[in-house]
Amino acid sequence: MEYDVLVIGAGPNGLTAAAYLQKAGFRVAVLERLPETGGGMVTQEICGFKLNHHATYMLLGELMPPYKDLELEKWGVKFIRPEKQMAFLFKNGKTLMLYSDPQKSAESISQFSEKDAEKFKKMWAEFKEMFDKFLLPATYLPPLDPVEQTEKLQKSDELGKKIAEISEMTPLEVLNSYDFQDPHVRAALLYITTMFGLEPDEIIGFLVPIYVLRVLNSALVKGGTHHLASSLRRVVEFSGGHVITTAYVKKVILEDGKAVGVELEDGTQLRAKAIISTLNPEQNFKELLGDLGGEIGEELKDVAERWEWERLSLFISHRGIIGKKPMYPKYGEDISEFLNVVMGYESEEDVLEHIKNCTEGKIEIKGHGSCLSVFDPLLVPSHVPYGEHHLLRWEMRAPYEIKENGTKIWLHEVKKEVAKKCFEFWAEYSPDIAESTVIVEISWSPLDIENHTLTMKRGSIKHGAYTSLQMGYNRPSPECSSYRTPIEGFYLGGASTHPGGMVILGPGYNVAKVVCEDLGGEWKWEEIPSIKEAKQRGYL
Numbered sequence: 457m458e459y460d461v462l463v464i465g466a467g468p469n470g471l472t473a474a475a476y477l478q479k480a481g482f483r484v485a486v487l488e489r490l491p492e493t494g495g496g497m498v499t500q501e502i503c504g505f506k507l508n509h510h511a512t513y514m515l516l517g518e519l520m521p522p523y524k525d526l527e528l529e530k531w532g533v534k535f536i537r538p539e540k541q542m543a544f545l546f547k548n549g550k551t552l553m554l555y556s557d558p559q560k561s562a563e564s565i566s567q568f569s570e571k572d573a574e575k576f577k578k579m580w581a582e583f584k585e586m587f588d589k590f591l592l593p594a595t596y597l598p599p600l601d602p603v604e605q606t607e608k609l610q611k612s613d614e615l616g617k618k619i620a621e622i623s624e625m626t627p628l629e630v631l632n633s634y635d636f637q638d639p640h641v642r643a644a645l646l647y648i649t650t651m652f653g654l655e656p657d658e659i660i661g662f663l664v665p666i667y668v669l670r671v672l673n674s675a676l677v678k679g680g681t682h683h684l685a686s687s688l689r690r691v692v693e694f695s696g697g698h699v700i701t702t703a704y705v706k707k708v709i710l711e712d713g714k715a716v717g718v719e720l721e722d723g724t725q726l727r728a729k730a731i732i733s734t735l736n737p738e739q740n741f742k743e744l745l746g747d748l749g750g751e752i753g754e755e756l757k758d759v760a761e762r763w764e765w766e767r768l769s770l771f772i773s774h775r776g777i778i779g780k781k782p783m784y785p786k787y788g789e790d791i792s793e794f795l796n797v798v799m800g801y802e803s804e805e806d807v808l809e810h811i812k813n814c815t816e817g818k819i820e821i822k823g824h825g826s827c828l829s830v831f832d833p834l835l836v837p838s839h840v841p842y843g844e845h846h847l848l849r850w851e852m853r854a855p856y857e858i859k860e861n862g863t864k865i866w867l868h869e870v871k872k873e874v875a876k877k878c879f880e881f882w883a884e885y886s887p888d889i890a891e892s893t894v895i896v897e898i899s900w901s902p903l904d905i906e907n908h909t910l911t912m913k914r915g916s917i918k919h920g921a922y923t924s925l926q927m928g929y930n931r932p933s934p935e936c937s938s939y940r941t942p943i944e945g946f947y948l949g950g951a952s953t954h955p956g957g958m959v960i961l962g963p964g965y966n967v968a969k970v971v972c973e974d975l976g977g978e979w980k981w982e983e984i985p986s987i988k989e990a991k992q993r994g995y996l
C-alpha cells in the first residue's frame with residue numbers, strides 16, 4: 457500500500473498532523489496499535505458513566521490553531537470552561553478561591569493578604585502579556601536555537617528581556633520573585649504550577665506563566681475528552697484519509713538510509729514518502745529504527761539512552777455514584793461549583809514535601825477532587841430512575857514504583873486500597889461522599905498509564921521530563937527538534953518534541969507544516985496573528 461504520509465500513533469498529535477496533511481491534499485494513513493484512537497484522550501464509557509482516565513483539563517482550548525483551521529466546532533467539539541476554577545480548602549476552615557477572572561481571584565486572596573492580592577494582579581497581568589505575545593505564538597512554531605532565542609529576546613524590548621530572564625529561573629524562583637507572603641497563597645500557586653509534573657527546581661521558569669494562566673482557564677471537552685479525538689479522526693476520514701487501528705508498528709523500513717515505509721507486527725508493509733512518528737525517543741530510536749550503526753545510529757541511540765522520564769506520575773480514581781454532588785459544609789455552599797477542589801496543602805512546604813515523598817516512592821493522599829457531572833451532565837447516565845447521578849474524579853501525584861516496605865507495583869488490590877483512602881480523605885471535607893451509593897469505581901495508576909499508551913513510559917504523561925536539556929530546541933535533541941531527523945523521510949511529532957506534552961496539539965501542528973513543505977505541498981491555513989506580531993517585535 458502506497459501513501460504520501462504515514463503517521464505512527466493516533467493520539468492528539470498524530471491525529472492533528474494527519475488531519476492537516478490529508479486536508480492539504482496528501483494521501484495519509486494513521487497507524488494506531490489500540491482498537492480505538494485518542495492516545496491520552498481516553499473517555500471510557502462504563503455503565504453510563506464517561507470516565508476521562510487521562511487528559512481532562514484542556515489548557516488552550518479554542519486558542520489551538522486546529523480548532524479553527526480544522527473547524528472542530530462543526531464536528532461537535534465544545535469546551536466547557538467554568539469561571540470558578542479552583543478552590544483550596546484549608547484546615548482552619550478558610551478557602552482560597554481562584555477564578556478565570558483575576559479580579560475575583562484577587563478578592564479571594566485579599567482575605568489572606570491584601571498585599572498578596574495586589575501582587576497576584578501584577579503577576580497575572582505580566583504573565584498574560586508574556587503568554588499572549590510570546591509563549592502562545594512560540595507554541596506553534598519550531599523552536600529556535602537557545603542562544604539565538606535568548607539574543608532575540610534580549611535585543612527586543614522590556615517584555616522580551618523579562619521572558620529571557622525568567623527562562624533562566626526555576627518555577628520556585630519565578631514565584632518567589634513576586635514575594636507572596638501568605639503560606640496558603642504560596643501553596644496554591646505552587647500547586648497550580650506543578651500539578652502536571654513541572655519540577656519546582658528545574659530551569660524552566662518560562663513555563664510558569666503558561667501553567668498559572670492556563671490551569672486557571674481550564675476547560676472540559678463536552679461529552680468527554682475522547683470527543684476531541686473522534687472529531688479529529690472524522691476530519692482525517694471525511695477528507696479521504698485512513699485511520700488503521702489495531703496496527704502495531706514494529707519497525708520503519710529503510711532503503712539506502714532513507715525511511716520509505718513501516719512494517720506492522722503482522723508483517724504487513726506500508727510505504728510512504730514521509731513517516732511521522734509520535735512515539736517516545738526510546739521507541740523511535742531503539743525499536744522503530746533498530747540498530748542503524750554508524751555515527752548517526754550511535755547519535756540517535758544516545759538520545760534514547762540519555763532520555764529522562766518524569767520523576768512523578770498521576771493516580772486517578774473515578775466513582776460513578778447515586779447521590780448528591782459533594783457539598784463542603786465547613787467551607788461554604790458555592791465550593792461545589794468549582795471545577796477543582798484542592799485538599800491537603802497548608803503551605804508551600806506541603807506541596808514540596810508531597811513532590812519529594814512521591815519521588816522517593818511514597819504514596820501520600822493529597823490532591824484535587826472534581827465532580828465533573830456538575831459541569832457536564834452528559835458524563836452520567838441520563839435515564840435516572842434511582843435519583844441523582846454524579847461522577848467524581850480524584851487526581852493526585854503518584855510514584856511509578858511504590859517503595860514502602862520493599863518495592864510494590866500497582867496491582868489491583870493496591871489501587872483499590874489507595875482509591876479507598878483517597879475517597880475517605882475527600883469525605884473528611886465533603887461528608888456526602890461517604891453517604892453516596894457507588895455504582896462504578898475505576899482507578900488508573902502510573903503503570904496503567906504506561907500500559908495503555910506505551911509512549912508514557914514510567915507513567916510519564918508528557919513522554920519525558922521537562923528539563924532545560926529536554927525542552928525547546930533540545931526536545932528530543934538538537935538534531936531532531938526541527939521535526940526532521942537525520943534519517944531522510946523520518947519525522948517526529950509527538951509530545952517528546954517542542955512544545956511538549958499535554959493536549960495542546962503543538963507538535964502535531966508543527967510537524968504537519970514541516971512535512972507539507974518538504975513534500976512540496978501548499979499550506980492553506982493562516983498563522984495565528986500573534987506569530988506575526990511576535991516576529992515584528994523581534995521575539996521570534
Ligand SMILES: Cc1cc2nc3c(=O)[nH]c(=O)nc-3n(C[C@H](O)[C@H](O)[C@H](O)COP(=O)(O)OP(=O)(O)OC[C@H]3O[C@@H](n4cnc5c(N)ncnc54)[C@H](O)[C@@H]3O)c2cc1C
Pocket residue numbers: 464465466467468469470487488489490493494495496497509510511512513514515703704705706734735770772905908909910911912917918919949950951952956957958959960
Ligand atoms: C493520567 C493523565 C492525565 C492527563 N491529564 C491531562 C490534562 O488534564 N490535560 C492535558 O492537556 N493533558 C493531560 N495529560 C497529558 C496528555 O494526555 C499527553 O501529553 C498527550 O496525550 C500526548 O499526546 P501525543 O499525541 O504526543 O501522544 P499519546 O497521547 O501518547 O499518543 C500516542 C499514541 O501512539 C500509540 N502507539 C504507541 N506505540 C505504538 C506503535 N508501536 N504502533 C502504533 N501506535 C502506537 C499509542 O497507543 C497512542 O495512542 C494527561 C495524561 C495522563 C496519562
